[in-house]
Amino acid sequence: MMLVALLLCVAGLFAVAVAATILAANVPGRVLTYGATAALTLVALSLSALGLFGGGIETLRLPIGLPWLGANFRLDALAAFFLVVVNLGAAASSIFALGYGRHETAPQRVLPFFPAFIAAMNLVVLADDAFSFLFAWEFMSLTSWALVLSHDRDATNRRAGFIYIVMAGFGTLALLLAFGVLAGTDGNYAFAAMRAHAPDLQTAALVLFLVLLGAGSKAGIVPLHVWLPLAHPAAPSHVSALMSGVMTKVAVYAFARVAFDLANLSDWRLSAVVIALGGVTAVLGVLYALMEHDLKRLLAYHTVENIGIIFVGLGLALAFRANGLHAAAALAATAALFHVFNHSLFKSLLFFGSGAVLGATRERDMERLGGLIHRMPKTAAYFLIGAAAISALPPLNGFASEWLTFQAIFLSPHFPQWGLRFLAPAAGAMLALAAALAAACFVKAFGITFLGRARSPQAETGRETDKISLAAMAGLAALCIVAGAVPGTFTAALAPVSQMIASDHMPSRGLAAPWSPLVPSLGSANSYNGLVLLALLAAAIALVMLALRILANGTSRRAPAWDCGFPDPSPATQYGAESFAQPIRRVFGTIAFRAREEVFMPQPGDTAAARIHVRLIDPVWEAIFAPIARGVGFVADTMNPLQFLTIRRYLMLVFLSLVVLLAVLALWL
Amino acid sequence: MMPPIDPALATLIVPACAALVLVIVPFSRLGGWINVLASFLTFVAALALLIVRPAAGALLAVDDLNIVFIVINTLVGFTTSVFSAGYIAHEVETGRLTPRYLRFYHAMFQFLMGSMNLALLTDITGLMWVAVEFATLTTVIMVSLYRTREALEAAWKYFILGSVGIALALFGTILVYMAAQPVVGDGLPAMTWGTLLANASRFDPALLNIAFAFLMLGYGTKAGLVPLHAWLPDAHAEGPTPISAVLSGLLLNVAIYAILRFKLLLAANPGAVAPGPLMMTMGLVSILFAGFMLYRRRDVKRFFAYSSIEHMGIIAFAFGLGGPLANFAGLLHMAMHSLTKSGIFFSIGHMTRIKGSQRIADITGLTSSHPLLGWIFVASVAAIAGLPPFGVFTSEFLVVSSAFAHKPLLAIVLVIGLLVSLGALFLRLNSLAFGEPTGSLAPSRMTHAPMILHLAIVLGAGIFLPAAIAAWFQHVARMLG
């Protein structure tokens, strides 16, 4: 029943997409489109939430797609959870777009694809056979590719679109091969058939490798992340939010679906690969972000980081499960899934904020922003909440899920294998490093963008964004606080999912006891109670304020900045994004990016300005993608003369083929 | 109720009569309309075949293999005639063609359609060969229509290579006859598909093998498989665009169809060496070669001609791989490719006409300057690149996944080839459809209907494949082994 209703929502979204080709022409039409999308996704959201709590499994077969297979759909706990994530993010984006989308410069390039993109993501999660899955998956890529190209006059966006679609094609083909392996030689593409027989170790390893390539390239696992910081920022901000906050989660879903459900990976060595990749991804992702001064790109790189954290969690869950430690597996899986949910909240929020900034100033480059907290106080406040949440600061939601991940890592002594016992702490160290660097990065992101003095006229004149956009941000910010305050409720809601993929669930007192602390496993003394912490902090702040009112001189006076007595009126003397990250670049960047600083100092007496130039080398691009591009170019150049042969030479080719073929036959017979 | 005239025969007679009429009719515009009408009638006749399938006659036979292709053939013929009515009229306006050539063009078009219909419908190997040969000759003339130095050179290249190919195919046909003759006796039965297929298991396998080698190279030349492809890019690039559409969409299919027919015989003969390795090798080489060649193309029609080579490679690979899934995929891919690629050539016709150039560098930002055309083109390229929701995705899905299950290493090569060409397609699409529009911004006055129709069919097939078509394809796929 729920499944049918969800599919109807998807169909409705497609209908909206078709209608949007006409509706995009005027403002009421756009409002209608986004409004309808928001309404449909909200309905889908409530349906999937019901599906999650309902706990049953529904399946449905429609007579479309491959004739002998049909299109199979299935709603189970895992799918329901990811549908919640997808539709929550989609609803938030649609609502945000009700305001933000009015300023859209190319609405007819955005509106038709936006609902279709959301519908495709829903279908990926619902699909229950390889064909429907990949169909929806690649359609999702195609629609989002079109959205990336919505500002196609910009050459960088076109390049981003190109790299994106090639990576997407690569990912789809890898997944296709993975399903090919799982389906076996008789080509049974139904997930039910794949579930039925467990692959042997070699096959499982192959499947894992291919799924990491396929889902990993969409999620942004290093080194397959290169498209992500290019493509996510290129799209309009509400779409960036969807791509970064939601689509990467769909990729996580794909991985989880295959690893936990279809292939049922049960060898610890395989999980070790996932953990290691996750750790590396987390650290490199955040380091990339630190080197960045384009606000949206910085956010996209943070998606890479968070995907790393999620994959560490999933890898740990696989590892625990492989060793029969189901309670621990449930903890790790819940941590990862909770982080999935949380990341979709704050990443959408942050992209909305960056969209508001972009709308107000037409600037994404942080070096040309600054001081926006004065012009856009509300946006600044919401962005700050998002920034704190993504930096894993208590009492917000990002901390809660990272706390759970760390708790899962602390259970690593239970591993019987030495490899995992060493790997898990190492992954923990990487996560810790990533968390600390993320905080540093968001001090930069928020500080340089919103604080200080305006670095450009646009930043000086920016205006607060519209009420609807602010409402969307406020809603997400509130959710970040709520999920941080009562994480127990959310982990309790995840119980059916972890029961499904890890055969156990975290101890909880259910949804009805939001005040109960988060306890990682039965009998553990460790606990975290966001609500109490929040109350304590509120009380402390109230006490301090009260004390100030009673004890302190409450008057304030405005004066020019002190700055050790040498205030400089030029905003250029402030710290910018580059200079802020300079210490960290010197510590980490020299290793990760071979960062070099070149200083051009004019001769004494010369009035030319001194310049400092920073050179960063992206190791992944240099080591993998540039050689591939060069290789393709080289092969193409080498082959190209074959277009310019003479007829006689072409005849020679035919003749030689014939002779070779006949000779082979003569030898064969 | 039996139709008053055998529809299978009608698909041959209508074009033949129309060709005669068109030679006589002096007015170009009228000629265009007669062309459309005749093509439409042919298409209706072919549709009638779907409803009433006539019993196999002496010369013509309709079965599960050719029924879909005859419908596609006549459909694309019809849409192309609609497209070319506008296109060629414009060519006359700009003075690239004179009315005298035009008359010739329309007659030739009908003649070409008739030959291809004959090749598809005939029950006799020799007749099929004759039909393919005449189709080749007609297209050679069409390619040389503009009389430019380049067009003549391309036509000559096509002519020589095509003739050699056709000669090799004939030798193969004779060898098949020789293989059949001791079993089924002298005369026509030894050249009739039905009899051949029924008795194929008793043929001399060695002779069949050699025959297939010749047929593969002969008809493979017509299909544009590497290394026999050389005529194809130039013929596509230098001829009139409607002819490029027909070449890519139909003639290549006819060639593959011929190969399939003979492959059926081999599949039915247990002693024959399976032709799989040969077809897979040629297929993979075509895919990879075309994929890389795409990157250095500067002419938009030549670019998509190479894409056709790639797709012929995929089809050949699928059939070479064998098994019900891959064969089904190959058949589906043939159908989808011919619709999609001819649609692409229609849109290329629009854009080259607007911009007055075939150079990729001269065509930019179509989605901005001509939104409808631009987005149709984007969708068509996405379709040909094998992205959903279009039908090519379905066939590529089946090919890749079944290849990986049987021949993992080859599947990886296949995947690399697909990826390489996907990259090239989108690289060029980036500049063709997006960015700042340059050149003429005049609206296109030609109809968009044929492109939309093709796209809609491909879209529909991607989402829902009618059970009847699936059943026919599955039947043939099983016979292909």
Next chain:
Amino acid sequence: MGAISFDLAHLLAGSLVLMSFVMLYQDRLPSLINAFALQSALLAAAVAWQALAQRAPHLLVTAVIAVTLKAIIIPLVLRYLIRSLGIHRTIETVSGIGPTMLAGMVLVALSMGLMLRATEASNVIAREDIAFALSVVLLGLLIMVTRRNAVGQVIGFMSLENGLILAGTGAHGMPMVVEISVAFSVLIAFIVIGIFLFRIRERFDTVDVAALDRFRGERQ
């Protein structure tokens, strides 16, 4: 079928192969044309003999076509073309005569080895004919790929086609040989007309990069 019948068929078919070698040897256009005319005449004789031996009078049509079109008309036309287009009389061959002849021998060996083993079920005359026919086809192709001159290539093609007709008539009771030979004649007529219409001169074959740049837009 008597021994004489077989011997004559064998002789005629064998001499076709011989003529192919003669053509392979030629490096001047007029003599190449002459050799081709002779081969066509021999083909006509072989086909006529087959018509008698198989009691298939329709094959005589093919023989007549061969002798009129290919032994008489086309050689005449080609000579006219050479004069009117001012084509050089000497043909540039790709490699020396020696290696070409050697390659030809290998091809004949290949086709004999292949066909004679493959056609054990067929009757003797068909086996002989088909093996010789394959030799002629392959040698025709060899002529095509070793001549840089368009007319030379065309003659190679026509020689190849002679081989095909030989195969078609050799296959016992094969229908449609006439139709096929007519179709081929049309093809050949087109080719010859094509040389004229397209003004294919001396060297269609070229290694001059500047000439290749003519391909519209493909090289900048």
Next chain:
Amino acid sequence: MTAALALQGAQSVLALILAPLITGIVRKTKARFQLRRGASILQPYRDLARLLRKESVLADNASWLFDLAPTVILAFTWVAAALIPVLGTDPVLASAADLIAIVGLLASARFVLALAGLDIGTSFGGIGASREVMIASVAEPAMLMLIFALALIAGSTHLPAITAFVQSPALGLRISLGLGLIGLIMVAIAENGRIPIDNPSTHLELTMVHEAMVLEYSGRHLALIELASSLKLLLYLSLIIAVFLPWGADIHWSGWPPYAERLLVYLAKIVALAFLLGLFEVSIAKMRVFRVPQFLGAALMLTLLAVLLRLVSGSF
């Protein structure tokens, strides 16, 4: 329950009151070792009172965040400090936050402080903030690894549980613990901006970290910041006591009022640590900013080594 809550409240107030005293003791110790008389150990209290009396001067372009930040920083630090068990082994609210959460609270405070440093848009604020986050980016992983080592040894990240375990007879002399202690001390030095990482009393531009961030604060705002810094120092010292020197925290001498003896023991330990810190600071020179990551990297390595050694030493 009420008693426990009262104890928790008392402990919180105690931390707030005690914090400036510790700062005073450290300063006094340093002064005496530098052969100065130095200010009274109560001077920090006087400073706070003076700052609170004064009018606060805000820069023209200071935002609401700048105004609010000191309150928030103090509140976060205070809550974190209140959750360290000092008087009893188990503060009633400790279940709300384990050691990771305490570190998280401090990270939150730092986050806000670094933002406040950037708010005015001065070069010094930027220099301080950027260096602070750089130091934190190494210090925090080290701290988390330390927590990890502790969690491995004690089987928990719950601070009272760790304290209880360290006190229990099950504990032998563990090399992991030793390494952890050294790591914690190094992190504590870095986190509190003590020499050799930072100099709390410097105003020499190029060496400032913490002071550069709070350069624009004055009056009551500065008072809150100063108090928060002192509180943080107290917190780390208390943490060292709770984890590595917990002995005596559960004694009960007959005839004494409840908790008085524990308070005495705690005070003795913390004054001793403050003295040692002063001694350490006068005996060492400040290092260059870019040596700091090496220093903290060493701490990180030590804590990682602690974890590995704990893993190797197997199951106990």
